[in-house]
Amino acid sequence: MTDEQLHITPRLGRILMSEEAIYGLILVSGMIVVSGSAHGSSLDAFITVLVTVVVFFAAHVYAGTLGRLAATDGHAGLRASLMAAVHQSSGMLLASVPPLIILLLGATRVIDDSTTLWAALIVNTALLGVLGWIAVARWSTHWVPRLLSALTTAAFGGALIILKAVIHH
Template sequence: MFSKHRRPSELIVRAGFATEQAVYGMLLVAGMIVAASAHGGTSAEVLVTVVVTVLVFWAAHVYAGTVAHHGLEEGHNVGLGEAFRMSLHATWGMLLSAIVPCVILLLGTLRVFPDRLAGWLALISCIVTLAVLGYVAYQRRGAPLHLRIIGALVTAGFGGLLALLKAIIH
């Protein structure tokens, strides 16, 4: 069951979202938004590019994790199915990280937002999410508030660099 020190929502965030794969996925999504919109792509084109790219990279990570874990590990024989499940669990955050920016791009596709605004909002959502991920990472380590904020700013800074690149390209 759940630890009495952690709420179920905390466990879900930690297991799926506040992971290395989620940070990597968010940087991948932000980069793809910049690259796909650099050529004047519509929200639909950017959305398709992001979804396909994230799925391909996620599948590659699942495959690599399965291969890496299959066999003898720490004196325990890990079967192919178990290795696959371990890899799925470890890479879940990469898919989760794409949800918010993809929903925003979908809203652009549905003309709730103009294409250009949808691209910027999706990119901004990546930056905000990166800030949250950085903050959570430092919070989990028990860091004081000022270090959590620095962690959030540095992590968001990577997304900010991609936003700057988008602005320069346009």
């Protein structure tokens, strides 16, 4: 499965293939586990995840802007540094959309509240696997490294699913 097979634009593909997108999915999964263990409701998880992602995104943009300014001794300019940092960090926001939609469906009772947290974690894990597959598919036509990458990337989500299972049972 490649970007073209998924009908992903080159720009969207670059955003999704960023470390920020993968980190964002893992962050969201961790926040779902933590918020679900503390309160258990989809609404609480939605609010916790949304606020956390926005704060981490803002912190990442701030740090990226400062880093670019420092690396260029300020010659890059504030606006250019800020825009580069926003672009670099946008994967974190984009990756959080599917789980946030699932959590919102639970918060509005479209999906059963108890199922919602698990569904969001499973979707995140599947998305991590897809991102791992596509990342390697960009440089290898062999299925073994693609599969190993998908499994390794998905394992981060799987570890958080196991953590949720241990916390709740």
